[in-house]
Amino acid sequence: MMNIFRILGDSLHALALILLIAKLWRTKSCAGLSGKTQILSAIIYTTRYADLLSPNHYHSYYVSSMKIAFIAVSCLTVYLIYGPYKKTYDRENDDFYNEFLIVPCFVLSLFSANYMSPLEIMWTFSIFLEAVAILPQLDLLCHVKFVDSYTVCYLLSLGLYRALYILNWAYRYYYEGDYDLIAVGSGFLQTALFSLVFVRIYMLKRREDSVMISVVT
Numbered sequence: 001m002m003n004i005f006r007i008l009g010d011s012l013h014a015l016a017l018i019l020l021i022a023k024l025w026r027t028k029s030c031a032g033l034s035g036k037t038q039i040l041s042a043i044i045y046t047t048r049y050a051d052l053l054s055p056n057h058y059h060s061y062y063v064s065s066m067k068i069a070f071i072a073v074s075c076l077t078v079y080l081i082y083g084p085y086k087k088t089y090d091r092e093n094d095d096f097y098n099e100f101l102i103v104p105c106f107v108l109s110l111f112s113a114n115y116m117s118p119l120e121i122m123w124t125f126s127i128f129l130e131a132v133a134i135l136p137q138l139d140l141l142c143h144v145k146f147v148d149s150y151t152v153c154y155l156l157s158l159g160l161y162r163a164l165y166i167l168n169w170a171y172r173y174y175y176e177g178d179y180d181l182i183a184v185g186s187g188f189l190q191t192a193l194f195s196l197v198f199v200r201i202y203m204l205k206r207r208e209d210s211v212m213i214s215v216v217t
Contacts, residue, residue, distance in 0.1 A: 009168055024077065040098060064082050159191070160196065
């Protein structure tokens with residue numbers, strides 16, 4: 001069921017993707033973005049919304065359109081990073097091995113899915129993978145000394161979206177008695193990892209301010 005926390009969360013999620021595309025389009029650069037995290041995002045949306053191809057897909061036109069949009073934007077982002085803007089891609093520092101995340105998440109989904117069906121396994125896999133997909137981006141942030149405003153706003157929107165979804169789950173449990181242990185547990189882990197991202201961004205901005213003050217004085 002829809003509630004204010006889910007609506008705000010979904011809005012921030014959409015805003016994050018808009019900011020991501022805006023950064024790439026306005027700056028003509030993917031500096032500060034982890035291509036590895038964007039690859040994981042494309043895998044997440046593709047596997048989670050694989051039900052679009054199912055004959056039993058009953059979602060509204062709006063929901064189906066949003067699913068297609070998320071898949072399209074994530075794939076477009078990967079294409080731009082490794083295609084037209086590859087000269088600005090920080091390949092040297094974006095060296096996280098995605099296999100260390102994909103393989104364990106897939107194996108775990110085989111044992112944790114509520115139903116042993118391909119769509120259910122893919123959905124569970126996408127939930128687990130989304131929880132840790134920010135790790136390559138966090139690793140990249142730990143190697144760089146500067147992060148632009150577009151990237152900061154993109155990551156903040158994405159992190160707040162996950163935080164609001166925790167409130168959404170609390171609301172649904174209190175008023176509807178409904179919860180999904182896999183989604184809730186993964187959501188808390190993802191929010192914790194995003195808090196580390198925010199700490200790193202704060203440290204980078206403090207360093208930038210210190211450098212600017214030193215230059216002025």
